[in-house]
Amino acid sequence: MSHLFRQTAYSAEALRLNDTSRKEFIxxxxxxxxxxxxxxxxYLPGxxxxxxxxxxxxxQKKDMPFFSxxxxxxxxxxxxxxxxxKCNITYVLEP
Structure with missing residues (x-):
């Protein structure tokens, strides 16, 4: 999960701060x-x-490891x- 969160951080930065990366992504x-x-x-991240x-x-409990x-x-x-x-987290029970 920590890796997923870091990927999100990089993506948010790239979309917000780098016009070239944003255009390539589009x-x-x-x-x-x-x-x-x-x-x-x-692009307005808000x-x-x-x-x-x-x-x-x-x-399972709605929980995650400490470092995550x-x-x-x-x-x-x-x-x-x-x-x-903005950020939010939610849990979904597997069927």
Whole structure:
């Protein structure tokens, strides 16, 4: 999970701070069939919310390992706040 959180931090920074990376990302999305307007320009990160969905089994608690919590806290309070994005986490029970 910590790796997922770090990937999110990098993506948020790249989308917010680097016009070239953002344009390349939009090009890749179009290549995969998405509409180019899925990320409108100018990009305003405050218009979006990053939602982490953790799938858990019926007997598992809504919890995560300690260092994953530390990574998520750092991501939410530092990277996403600095880039202007919002963050939320939710759990889904596997069927």
């Amino acid at each position: 090009t890749h999305l179009v290549d995969y069939g998405c509409d180019a307007s899925v990320i409108p320009l100018p 218009d979006y919310k990053v939602i982490f969905v953790l799938v858990i089994g019926k007997t 919590k530390v990574s998520l806290k750092d991501l939410a309070e530092n990277t996403l706040e600095i880039t202007g994005s």
